[in-house]
Amino acid sequence: MSKWDISPSGVxxxxxxxxxxxxxxxxxxxxxxxxxxxxxKAAGTVAPGGAGGANKGQTGLVAAGIAEFLRESAEELQFLGVRMGKSVNGAVEATVAYRDGDLEMAAEAQHRAAGLVQPDMPDGWKAGRL
Structure with missing residues (x-):
């Protein structure tokens, strides 16, 4: 009997x-x-023309650059988690399918060994007839 080489417990x-x-x-x-x-927030409010300060609610060029970077990279970071989750789910689903296939092959082998599966007969023959 064939056997899968995947260990469900290992997966x-x-x-x-x-x-x-x-x-x-x-x-x-x-x-x-x-x-x-x-x-x-710690970058301060350095603005074009040399203006600066630490007024509340104001942001400067560095803060704006950091905010832009965060906006642009947020989707990629979220996609990383989604991709990892889908990979894990795919591994589990594949392992279950392999395990179920292995059980099906084992059951078929047992049925054949017990004579429960009729061999293929030529056209016009009925099972049980010689």
Missing amino acids: GHVVSTVGDVMTVLNDIITAYSQDMEGAA
Whole structure:
């Protein structure tokens, strides 16, 4: 009997580990966003023409650049999480399909060994007739 070379328990272990990494990655992305916001606030309000200051509510060129970078990179960071999630789900679904296929092959082999599956007969013959 053929057997798949995939270990469902091994895949489960890897999926669990990837889940842990995804949690840490989410924490890192959250901290990254907060750090970038803090950097934008700390950059001051240097503006074209040499004006500066630390007036509340004002932002300068550096803060505007950081905000633009965050806006542009946010979609890519979100896509990273989505892609990881889909990869994990795909691995689980594939493993379940392999396991189910393995069980189906085993059941078919057992049925054949027990004589429960009729052999293919030529046209016009009925099962059980010699």
